[in-house]
Structures are given as C-alpha cells and as structure tokens.
Amino acid sequence: MTDPVAILLRCGVRPTSQRVAIADYILGARSHPSADEILAHVKKTCPAISRATVYNTLNLLVEKGLVTTQILREGTVVFDPIVDNHHHFIDEQSGRIYDIPWEALRVSGTADLKGFDVRRFQVVLRGRRRR
Amino acid sequence: MTDPVAILLRCGVRPTSQRVAIADYILGARSHPSADEILAHVKKTCPAISRATVYNTLNLLVEKGLVTTQILREGTVVFDPIVDNHHHFIDEQSGRIYDIPWEALRVSGTADLKGFDVRRFQVVLRGRRRR
DNA sequence: TCTCTTTTTAGACCGTATCTAAATTCATGA
DNA sequence: TCATGAATTTAGATACGGTCTAAAAAGAGA
Structure with a gap:
C-alpha cells in the first residue's frame, strides 16, 4: 500500500496525525469496519482521538473518493477501501x-x-x- | 388483497385492532416504509398506538413470514410485504x-x-x- | 364474574451519527 | 520570532432508530 500521508496530500487533505492514523487503518482494512470499530482501532495508537474526528475524517475520505460506504449491516454503515465495482x-x-x-x-x-x-x-x- | 384479520388468524396471531391496522397498511404498501413511517400512518386511524406496539407487531409479522426486512436505507430497516425473491x-x-x-x-x-x-x-x- | 394470560403503553435506555462551541493546531506574513 | 486568522480537533449535547421494562388494559376461559 502506498503511504497514507502521500495519498492524503494528493487529495488536498492536510495529513494531520489523526487523519493519517485513520487513513492508514481503513485503506488497508480487509474487513468492513464501522466508524466505531475504526475509532476503537485508531485509539490504540492515538488514544485522545475523538469520535467526531473519526466521523469527519471518514466522511472526508468518502468525499475524496478514497473509500466507499456500504449499507450492508443493520444499524450502521460500513466502510470499504475498495472503490471499484x-x-x-x-x-x-x-x-x-x-x-x-x-x-x-x-x-x-x-x-x-x-x-x-x-x-x-x-x-x-x-x-x-x-x- | 386478502382480509388482514384472516391473514393474522391463519398465522395464529390474535387480531387486535392495533395489529390489524399495522398489517392492513404494510401488507398493501407499495413503498418500503420504515417502522416509524408505519407508525405515522397507523396513528391516523389509531391515534393512541405506541411505538413499542408497532415495533413488536412488525417483528411478529417478520417472524410469521408475512413481511421481510431489507437493509437498503442508511440508518433504518425497511419493511417489504413481498416475501418472494x-x-x-x-x-x-x-x-x-x-x-x-x-x-x-x-x-x-x-x-x-x-x-x-x-x-x-x-x-x-x-x-x-x-x- | 373472577382469574389468568396476552397485549399495549409510556417512558427509560442504548447505540449510531451529527452538531456545536470552545480549545488547539497550523500556516502565513510582518 | 511572533501575531493573526483559518483549519482542525475535542467533549459533550443533540437527534433518531430501536429495544426493554414495568404497569395498565384488554381478552379468553372457567
């Protein structure tokens, strides 16, 4: 996988430590995690991160076309790093x-x-x- | 459409006025309403009905195979009277x-x-x- | 009618997601 | 280097979907 910092920069997104941690995790994920599952993972390396930042960043990544959302689980959206069909x-x-x-x-x-x-x-x- | 009372009876479900109102609406619905949308509709003819009853009844109808749930909208399950593929x-x-x-x-x-x-x-x- | 069971109800509660306002971080120019 | 303003993050409030609970109400059967 390419460097998450480079990916964010290429999309015009400032690579803050929080965003890098989130991008690093979701862009390499083989599972289809929810935002809260991503939050739990990212907290391991970035304990002070807030829920709002995770949601904001994920929505930003979707907007930039780096990940997609999928409606496959009841009650929560899941994120998928595969953007192709x-x-x-x-x-x-x-x-x-x-x-x-x-x-x-x-x-x-x-x-x-x-x-x-x-x-x-x-x-x-x-x-x-x-x- | 068949009489909702008869349908409920055939499934061994006591046809209370609340259940009949709910079944009457969802079994004939062409849209794919959420539980709360069904609640709003049923309140017109049955103003005192509670949220819990709507949710309980819908879950019962699913259990009896009269309707299905579909995960197609973000944030909410929708109900579908078509049970075939x-x-x-x-x-x-x-x-x-x-x-x-x-x-x-x-x-x-x-x-x-x-x-x-x-x-x-x-x-x-x-x-x-x-x- | 009396009793027991089933059903309904209001409201508490929980989880997901967004919003808000304040604090913090960062980039920029003097 | 420092000051300024914009961007970002944060905690907590808020909104909404859905379930749970305990008490009230309705219904079936003797």
Missing part, C-alpha cells in the same frame, strides 16, 4: 462481509429495465462461509 | 425503493464461488427513475 457476501452466522470480485458473477438484464436508468449495481449474497 | 432499485435522487421482479435479471456464477455457500442473493441497483 464489486459484490458482497455476508456470512449469516458471523455477520462478516466478504468482497466478491466483479468478474466472479455475471448479471444481465439491467439495461432492459423500462423506466429505470441504472447507474450502478451490486449483488448482495448471503449464506455460510465454507472453509 | 426479488431485486431492488433505489432512486438516488428521491431515495425511493422499487421492486424489480426476479425474472427481470439473470445472475450467474453464484454457485461457483469457492468457499461460499450462497443461500440467497439479490441485486441492488441504483440510479434514476425515468418516467
């Missing part, structure tokens, strides 16, 4: 969310829906992770 | 949610995902409603 699988047992590559599925018919101008879509799959 | 389209302008028939789209590849036992899935589409 992909699908999601949710393990019904654990609640864990997995990324499914765009190429793994094929969806047809989205262009034929009368009255609907589809800009983007994703498949949300649910079931059990097999190991 | 179908997809959803979300108008990014208005936030309105539309049902897309199962047959309108074809999805392939879900059975080939290694390590994932897919039980169910849906396509979530976003864009603009055209009229």
Whole structure:
C-alpha cells in the first residue's frame, strides 16, 4: 500500500496525525469496519482521538473518493477501501462481509429495465462461509 | 388483497385492532416504509398506538413470514410485504425503493464461488427513475 | 364474574451519527 | 520570532432508530 500521508496530500487533505492514523487503518482494512470499530482501532495508537474526528475524517475520505460506504449491516454503515465495482457476501452466522470480485458473477438484464436508468449495481449474497 | 384479520388468524396471531391496522397498511404498501413511517400512518386511524406496539407487531409479522426486512436505507430497516425473491432499485435522487421482479435479471456464477455457500442473493441497483 | 394470560403503553435506555462551541493546531506574513 | 486568522480537533449535547421494562388494559376461559 502506498503511504497514507502521500495519498492524503494528493487529495488536498492536510495529513494531520489523526487523519493519517485513520487513513492508514481503513485503506488497508480487509474487513468492513464501522466508524466505531475504526475509532476503537485508531485509539490504540492515538488514544485522545475523538469520535467526531473519526466521523469527519471518514466522511472526508468518502468525499475524496478514497473509500466507499456500504449499507450492508443493520444499524450502521460500513466502510470499504475498495472503490471499484464489486459484490458482497455476508456470512449469516458471523455477520462478516466478504468482497466478491466483479468478474466472479455475471448479471444481465439491467439495461432492459423500462423506466429505470441504472447507474450502478451490486449483488448482495448471503449464506455460510465454507472453509 | 386478502382480509388482514384472516391473514393474522391463519398465522395464529390474535387480531387486535392495533395489529390489524399495522398489517392492513404494510401488507398493501407499495413503498418500503420504515417502522416509524408505519407508525405515522397507523396513528391516523389509531391515534393512541405506541411505538413499542408497532415495533413488536412488525417483528411478529417478520417472524410469521408475512413481511421481510431489507437493509437498503442508511440508518433504518425497511419493511417489504413481498416475501418472494426479488431485486431492488433505489432512486438516488428521491431515495425511493422499487421492486424489480426476479425474472427481470439473470445472475450467474453464484454457485461457483469457492468457499461460499450462497443461500440467497439479490441485486441492488441504483440510479434514476425515468418516467 | 373472577382469574389468568396476552397485549399495549409510556417512558427509560442504548447505540449510531451529527452538531456545536470552545480549545488547539497550523500556516502565513510582518 | 511572533501575531493573526483559518483549519482542525475535542467533549459533550443533540437527534433518531430501536429495544426493554414495568404497569395498565384488554381478552379468553372457567
């Protein structure tokens, strides 16, 4: 992964220590953490950080196109460092969310829906992770 | 639509006036209302109804398989009287949610995902409603 | 009618997210 | 270097979705 400081600078965002800590964590995350989960993690290296800063920074990263939000869990938005199109699988047992590559599925018919101008879509799959 | 009283009775649910009012509304709803939106509607005919009853009843209807919950809006679950498989389209302008028939789209590849036992899935589409 | 069970109710409570005003940090120019 | 003003962070207030609790009310059955 590229240096989070460089990434922030490239987006015109001042790389404060709080922002760097947050970006460092979320940009490399393989899970799909909520804001409060991110707060908990970042507090380990940055104990005085406030909730408001985490929320503000995450919203800023979304605005800059560095992460996306996903509505996949009840009650909370989750953050995803993958900004390219992909699908999601949710393990019904654990609640864990997995990324499914765009190429793994094929969806047809989205262009034929009368009255609907589809800009983007994703498949949300649910079931059990097999190991 | 069938009589909501009959539907409740068939499920072994005592058809109190509050439950009937709630079932009557949600079972015929074309929108995808949240619990609080349902509360607001039902209050018109049943002004003394409490929030707890609406939430309890909706959870009961879900348990009985009469409606489903969908995680499609940020911050709140929405209720859907369609219990069969179908997809959803979300108008990014208005936030309105539309049902897309199962047959309108074809999805392939879900059975080939290694390590994932897919039980169910849906396509979530976003864009603009055209009229 | 009496009793017991089910249902409803108001309000307390909890979690997520935003807002606010004050404090702090930072960049800039004199 | 210092002073100034803008940007950022902070704690806590606020708003809202949803659940829980204990007491009141309604209903079923003997």
